Amino acid sequence: MRILQVAPNHETVPPPRDGGTERIIYELSQELVKRGHEVILFAPNGSYIWGSVIPYPFYGDDAIASYVVENLPENIDIIHDHTFDSALSRIEINVPVVHTIHLPVYNPVYFPIYVSRSARETIGGGYGFDVNNGIVVDEYEFSHEKGDFLLFMGRIVREKGVLQAMDLAEMTGQRLVIAGPIHDEEMFIQEVTPRLNRNSLLQYVGPVGGRVRQDLLKYARCLLFPIQWEEPFGLVLIEAMACGTPVLAMAKGAVPEILEPFPEMMCDSFEEMAGKLYDYQAPYLPEKLRYYVGERFSVSRMVDRYLYLYQLAISGYWGS
Template identity: 80%
Template sequence: MRILQVAPNHETVPPHRDGGTERVIYELSKGLADKGHEVILFAPSESHIPGTVIPYPFWGDDSIGSYVMENLPPNIDIIHDHTFDSAISRVGVNAPLVHTIHLPVFNSVHFPIYVSKSARETIGGGYGFDVHNGIVPEEFEFSYEKEDYLLFMGRVVREKGILEAMNLAEMTGQRLIIAGPLHDEELFYSEISPRLKRNSLLQFVGPVGGRIRQDLLKNAKCLLFPIQWAEPFGLVLVEAMACGTPVLALAKGAVPEILGPFPEMMCDSVKEMAEKLYYYQAPYRPDQLRYHVEEQFSVSQMVEGYLALYQLAISEYGG
């Protein structure tokens, strides 16, 4: 097939550092190419995939729909829209079209694909389809040995539970490394920065990628995921487990789907998380976590899921 992928216009594909959606788009594009499909990607400049990249000559998502239509390559079999507002749905494209809804937002589109069953039910009202995000486990270094620090990795915003993660570290007197981009500077400078200055056990390292990101995930004794919203997926949970690193997460959104076989890593409250952290012992072996990722969240499974939905959309479009 000749497959067109349309990425948001905020971060390169793959991302230099943080960017879960962009990592998924890259791995999907590579997986499709590995199966012999031709992949064309609209994405920010400096993006690259095993295929053709058409760079956006502007910043932001507002003009994506019109730009894609004005520069639409010929003979496209399917268009896969990953933009956060499903921009291609509003420009009247004459081709089979599917949309992955990466954020917890409702976009009124004909063929929505959510990244978890939970998101399809809570955001889409049960309408549409779902395909879990996938990773290449072999690209994540595995380790039985862990160092004595907790890890928070994600966007620095309230809904990701950054304040709760800091509370947990302070309540239990443990070291916490915070890694992620500042998406709420007011929150950082008014509430987070003063606490960093008061407590040397709290360390902010900013957005990370490459070796630094790999080492943080591989060596943490526990990843904290005290989310304050219905997380549509939670890719960092999968990445941590691929490294053999246990997690503690609030059981919201897609968390029970991802951590289903490991109930001891899910909590109903921050208080329960703190109780588990006081005398923390990893509840599962690192190799159990790695095996779960290999069996349930591989790129190959994600690619097969999307290919099946591409065929369905093409068949439906053809009548």
């Protein structure tokens, strides 16, 4: 097939540091090329895949739809729209289009694909399809050895639970490393920075990638995921487990779906999470966590599912 991938216009594909959606687009594109498909990617300047890249000559998502139509390559079999507002749903294109909804937002599209069953049910009202995100497990370093720190890794916004992660570390007297881009600057300045200044056990290291990201994920004693919203997936959960690192997560959104075989790593309340952190002992073997991710959340499995849905869209199937 000749497949067109359309990325958001914020981070390069792949991203240098954070950017879960862009990492998924990259892995999806690479695996499709490996399987003999031709992939063309619309993405920010500096992006690369084994296929072809058409860079956006502007910043932001507003002009993506018109730019794609004006520069649409010939003989495209399927378009895969990853933009956060499903930009291509608002224009006429004489090519089948599928839309992955990466955020917990409702975009009224004909062929929606959610990143979890939970997101499809709660956001999409049960309509559409779901494909779990996947990673290449061999790209994540495994370690039995763990350090003396807890880890919070994700966007620095209220709904991701960074404040609750700090509360947990302070209550239990443990070191916490906070990694991720600041997306709520006011909250960071007013509520995070004063606590960092007061407590040397709390450390913010900014957005991370490469060696720093690998070391944090594989050496963390535990990844904290105290989300305050209905998380549509939670890529960092499977990344940590691929490194053999246990997690403690609030059982919201897709978390019960992702951690289904590991009930001891899920919590129904902040108090339960705090209780488990006192004198914390990992409840599952690191090898078991990595094996599970490889079996359940591989890129290969993700691409199998997407190829099936591409064929449905090409055949004219638009039902749920």
